[in-house]
Amino acid sequence: MLMFSYCQMASSNIRYGEGVTREIGMDLQNMGARNVCLMTDKNLSVLPPVKAVLESMAQNGVNYKVYDQVRVEPTDTSFKQAIAFAKNDCFDVYVAVGGGSVIDTCKAANLYASHPEADFLDFVNAPIGKGKPVTGVLKPLIAVPTTAGTGSETTGVAIFDFEELKAKTGIASRALKPTLGMVDSLHTLHMPERVAANSGFDVLCHSLESYTALPYNMRKPCPPNPINRPAYQGSNPISDVWSRHALNVVAKYMKRAVRDPEDLEARSSMHLASVFAGIGFGNAGVHLCHGMSYPIAGNVKTYRAKGYNVDHPVVPHGLSVVLTSPAVFNFTAPMCPERHLEAAEILGADISRVKREDAGPLLADTLRQFLYDLQVEDGLSAVGYTKDDVPDLVKGTIPQERVTKLSPREHTEEDLTHLFEASLKLY
Amino acid sequence: MLMFSYCQMASSNIRYGEGVTREIGMDLQNMGARNVCLMTDKNLSVLPPVKAVLESMAQNGVNYKVYDQVRVEPTDTSFKQAIAFAKNDCFDVYVAVGGGSVIDTCKAANLYASHPEADFLDFVNAPIGKGKPVTGVLKPLIAVPTTAGTGSETTGVAIFDFEELKAKTGIASRALKPTLGMVDSLHTLHMPERVAANSGFDVLCHSLESYTALPYNMRKPCPPNPINRPAYQGSNPISDVWSRHALNVVAKYMKRAVRDPEDLEARSSMHLASVFAGIGFGNAGVHLCHGMSYPIAGNVKTYRAKGYNVDHPVVPHGLSVVLTSPAVFNFTAPMCPERHLEAAEILGADISRVKREDAGPLLADTLRQFLYDLQVEDGLSAVGYTKDDVPDLVKGTIPQERVTKLSPREHTEEDLTHLFEASLKLY
Numbered sequence: 047m048l049m050f051s052y053c054q055m056a057s058s059n060i061r062y063g064e065g066v067t068r069e070i071g072m073d074l075q076n077m078g079a080r081n082v083c084l085m086t087d088k089n090l091s092v093l094p095p096v097k098a099v100l101e102s103m104a105q106n107g108v109n110y111k112v113y114d115q116v117r118v119e120p121t122d123t124s125f126k127q128a129i130a131f132a133k134n135d136c137f138d139v140y141v142a143v144g145g146g147s148v149i150d151t152c153k154a155a156n157l158y159a160s161h162p163e164a165d166f167l168d169f170v171n172a173p174i175g176k177g178k179p180v181t182g183v184l185k186p187l188i189a190v191p192t193t194a195g196t197g198s199e200t201t202g203v204a205i206f207d208f209e210e211l212k213a214k215t216g217i218a219s220r221a222l223k224p225t226l227g228m229v230d231s232l233h234t235l236h237m238p239e240r241v242a243a244n245s246g247f248d249v250l251c252h253s254l255e256s257y258t259a260l261p262y263n264m265r266k267p268c269p270p271n272p273i274n275r276p277a278y279q280g281s282n283p284i285s286d287v288w289s290r291h292a293l294n295v296v297a298k299y300m301k302r303a304v305r306d307p308e309d310l311e312a313r314s315s316m317h318l319a320s321v322f323a324g325i326g327f328g329n330a331g332v333h334l335c336h337g338m339s340y341p342i343a344g345n346v347k348t349y350r351a352k353g354y355n356v357d358h359p360v361v362p363h364g365l366s367v368v369l370t371s372p373a374v375f376n377f378t379a380p381m382c383p384e385r386h387l388e389a390a391e392i393l394g395a396d397i398s399r400v401k402r403e404d405a406g407p408l409l410a411d412t413l414r415q416f417l418y419d420l421q422v423e424d425g426l427s428a429v430g431y432t433k434d435d436v437p438d439l440v441k442g443t444i445p446q447e448r449v450t451k452l453s454p455r456e457h458t459e460e461d462l463t464h465l466f467e468a469s470l471k472l473y
Numbered sequence: 474m475l476m477f478s479y480c481q482m483a484s485s486n487i488r489y490g491e492g493v494t495r496e497i498g499m500d501l502q503n504m505g506a507r508n509v510c511l512m513t514d515k516n517l518s519v520l521p522p523v524k525a526v527l528e529s530m531a532q533n534g535v536n537y538k539v540y541d542q543v544r545v546e547p548t549d550t551s552f553k554q555a556i557a558f559a560k561n562d563c564f565d566v567y568v569a570v571g572g573g574s575v576i577d578t579c580k581a582a583n584l585y586a587s588h589p590e591a592d593f594l595d596f597v598n599a600p601i602g603k604g605k606p607v608t609g610v611l612k613p614l615i616a617v618p619t620t621a622g623t624g625s626e627t628t629g630v631a632i633f634d635f636e637e638l639k640a641k642t643g644i645a646s647r648a649l650k651p652t653l654g655m656v657d658s659l660h661t662l663h664m665p666e667r668v669a670a671n672s673g674f675d676v677l678c679h680s681l682e683s684y685t686a687l688p689y690n691m692r693k694p695c696p697p698n699p700i701n702r703p704a705y706q707g708s709n710p711i712s713d714v715w716s717r718h719a720l721n722v723v724a725k726y727m728k729r730a731v732r733d734p735e736d737l738e739a740r741s742s743m744h745l746a747s748v749f750a751g752i753g754f755g756n757a758g759v760h761l762c763h764g765m766s767y768p769i770a771g772n773v774k775t776y777r778a779k780g781y782n783v784d785h786p787v788v789p790h791g792l793s794v795v796l797t798s799p800a801v802f803n804f805t806a807p808m809c810p811e812r813h814l815e816a817a818e819i820l821g822a823d824i825s826r827v828k829r830e831d832a833g834p835l836l837a838d839t840l841r842q843f844l845y846d847l848q849v850e851d852g853l854s855a856v857g858y859t860k861d862d863v864p865d866l867v868k869g870t871i872p873q874e875r876v877t878k879l880s881p882r883e884h885t886e887e888d889l890t891h892l893f894e895a896s897l898k899l900y
Contacts, residue, residue: 063689069697072698270496271499272499272503273499284487287718318710321711
């Protein structure tokens with residue numbers, strides 16, 4: 047029987063607890079670290095999460111250097127700068143303290159410093175790069191997430207904006223998975239309101255996309271040799287547990303977490319949900335919202351995201367993902383209406399008298415209301431796009447096969463055009 | 474602040490799918506295996522699961538030797554025999570095909586063959602053995618579970634019957650965790666009815682015990698250095714997701730799985746639930762049902778388990794665990810009545826008008842009915858014990874601190890006496 051698939055749950059090593067970051071010095075000592083590379087961004091470099099790590103390393107006599115130049119929403123250029131820093135020294139352990147941008151930049155630095163002869167495009171996913179398997183041995187990497195969140199501490203994925211293509215793309219390999227994720231809920235209390243909102247939207251879409259992704263036993267091709275299988279396998283019985291649970295947490299806690307930075311219960315629940323969704327997403331995959339988000343972020347013109355202290359235009363990742371979600375789930379619903387109805391119900395909709403064929407519109411409306419309540423910008427037009435930009439946005443989505451092929455519904459360029467147009471205005 | 478705890482989810486590498494075992498030859502080739510040790514028991518050695526593995530290895534030109542002498546419900550003696558087999562050769566990968574007995578025996582063989590100078594008691598948990606940390610490097614181990622199940626493919630635990638103590642005890646270290654668990658639902662179709670029942674009871678109790686275990690942030694002591702923390706950490710937000718889900722699966726599918734060996738949906742759901750419970754249990758821990766099961770199994774006199782083709786008296790693990798469950802959960806309920814009520818509800822009880830103080834009796838009654846419906850023997854007396862044996866059973870429980878300390882409720886020898894006595898007769 048040639049047709050079978052599998053789902054491999056290569057899960058993560060996560061340590062969770064309030065104040066757990068204070069132990070990092072002991073972990074580094076246990077690992078025998080002699081020269082640690084600590085990566086973070088400029089804003090975080092003066093905030094408590096980084097200070098806690100520096101203190102712990104000092105207390106445990108751990109030798110380190112700090113790189114605080116990570117670009118929020120990294121580019122190939124900013125990745126290469128971090129890589130150069132890593133190559134220029136002999137680090138034996140990496141520590142990333144920050145959001146997805148920091149953790150991903152650190153993963154890339156570790157990867158290329160461990161493969162000094164490799165070209166940058168060697169490991170970037172096909173068809174944009176060569177997508178070569180990672181054969182060398184990376185150094186251990188401890189990820190300390192401060193947003194809630196990308197779940198990057200649980201995955202082997204590093205995303206960046208490929209400037210010449212004006213689209214985000216990534217590197218995906220199990221070899222990039224951090225050795226340890228230290229999930230310290232106290233760190234999320236420092237997130238500004240819009241960062242909490244946008245990172246929460248990433249959790250929301252991770253859960254929805256991984257829950258509705260093409261099922262693992264319908265994915266093609268089915269490489270016979272396990273070593274050739276992609277990290278993203280499609281929705282499966284194991285990831286489903288996580289995706290569903292993360293969605294329930296978003297429904298219960300996200301609004302509280304965004305509105306009150308001192309609501310530890312809500313912020314820590316969202317933090318843990320981002321870990322869950324990361325595991326769900328790292329195993330099952332995401333699809334259209336993420337695929338389409340990459341040119342939305344990469345083509346940014348002049349839009350300056352509210353609440354972000356950065357010196358460049360940026361559409362934050364979580365925002366770029368969620369803006370298309372009503373249109374996307376309206377489109378995908380016919381393939382698995384029950385799952386879309388279930389998601390709508392979890393998000394608060396009354397599904398008692400809803401027919402399966404209305405699952406899409408219902409989930410789309412539920413999402414629109416959720417976004418409105420959380421002050422999300424009114425569609426792509428509010429972040430600087432017009433109908434004239436849609437062809438470029440479609441063009442930037444086509445190469446994102448790594449994720450778009452997990453869509454439960456096949457889609458043409460025309461479909462993508464309609465989805466972008468339908469997302470120009472939300473309310 | 475000295476008082477904090479953590480929960481580390483060092484999860485497992487699991488590949489799930491129908492017929493997935495046929496790939497094992499490719500995995501072994503990918504690993505560069507030159508001399509594989511395949512371990513199984515006599516009954517399984519002629520059944521399809523082992524045949525599938527042998528065929529796959531032959532097809533992929535993998536060199537191997539077979540050890541089919543694993544004792545169902547292993548002892549220190551049977552562990553040592555397998556260890557001797559492993560030490561007598563130079564294996565570079567281990568493959569275990571079978572239930573918990575096979576997987577645990579194989580873990581032990583791998584451990585001691587990788588530490589040729591160690592005494593057997595070095596790694597056995599304290600206070601019975603020395604409980605030394607595992608410092609050497611083990612060979613990769615692929616576990617192929619054929620029962621549903623112990624979850625041993627997901628844990629770093631190996632349990633055996635220490636004959637001179639007449640009690641089971643174990644070795645627990647993250648180093649023992651299999652490299653890969655291949656969960657092939659087709660294998661469970663070969664389980665005889667009583668094996669399906671008893672391995673299902675292990676899943677049931679794993680879920681219940683890990684769900685009700687002492688919470689991770691109440692566990693003492695709290696070793697400051699992470700490396701000194703035990704594998705079992707107490708119930709935590711991550712394990713709870715798994716425990717609850719596994720319990721739901723048991724409630725929905727266990728009876729079908731036991732009664733119909735061709736019900737693939739039910740048998741494969743129970744198989745996956747045993748993986749989930751393994752992760753829940755490997756992370757949170759189990760407590761009294763498991764602690765008390767060890768002398769129940771270890772003190773077996775003449776009882777021959779129905780449906781087991783073995784040449785020695787045996788109380789199968791799952792049976793030895795479940796026989797005390799009504800008494801145990803009646804005892805622990807006052808510490809977390811909501812969880813006990815929730816468990817009863819999942820198992821089908823109507824909790825709408827039940828007061829918190831009745832949670833224990835309700836869950837006990839619900840369990841009794843469930844056991845009766847699945848033809849479980851009428852208590853400890855039906856497997857050969859009388860009131861006169863209780864002091865020995867209590868004595869055999871005292872050293873099981875590795876698990877009993879996770880009980881949410883402290884317990885004296887007198888409490889244990891009452892629990893055993895209450896379990897002499899169930900119906």
